[in-house]
Amino acid sequence: MSRIGKKPIAIPNGVQVTVSGQTVTVKGPKGQLAWTVADEIEVKQEEGQIVLSVRGEGPRAQAMWGLSRTLVNNMIVGVTQGYERTLELVGVGY
Template sequence: MSRIGKKAVAIPAGVTLTLDGQTVTVKGPKGQLSWTIVDEIELEQSGAELSLKPRADTTRAKAMWGLSRTLVANMVHGVTQGYEETLELVGVGYRAAMKGQALSMQLGFSHEVDVPPPAGITFAVPKQTEIRVAGIDKQLVGEVAARIRRIRPPEPYKGKGVRYAGENVRRKEGKKK
């Protein structure tokens, strides 16, 4: 039995959750998200809670049970509070700035790297060496942050590059004489 799947998803005040077959739509103060749950999972809404149960006792149904519950809970959290990922730029001359809605970074290349925000994502640059990626979709926020990090990942000798806030970069010892 899935310990995560057994928990009911609490729907806070100000959030409306509608079921249309297997499609779950969540509307809140920050926006709207929808997702179609696989057929192996049964949805049941009672008051301000949504519970999920597997229809059969198969391995796939058990696997999708906890995943589906977590994705619905993430949608509820996203439309109420949203998600944010912070990136740090480490290196001499590495800096970021906003160009309209787009993010412009100088990362040691011969040119600036511009990253336009996808729909539903906003960038903020509180300091020249800090980037904040925010949005209501947890997966999209993480994916955009990973794409930005992939432009110049931290290297193991000096630690220069784009890293997540608080990320521990394993350092290597340099060449010896």
């Protein structure tokens, strides 16, 4: 059993999540993201949270379960907070 995959994902205020078959669409103040989940994974939206469960058995299904949960959570973070990378340039090398 995946330790990461079994945790539900809370949906914050201001974020709309739509589950249509295997496609998860997340819309928030910073944009919209969509992703198609693997066939081994089932996605359900219930009471302000998203729950992922595994359909098949085997190591690939378990790995996809944790990966899918992490990617959907990252989508929610991306549309609410966004991502920022600070790059520091030091000298020119001469």
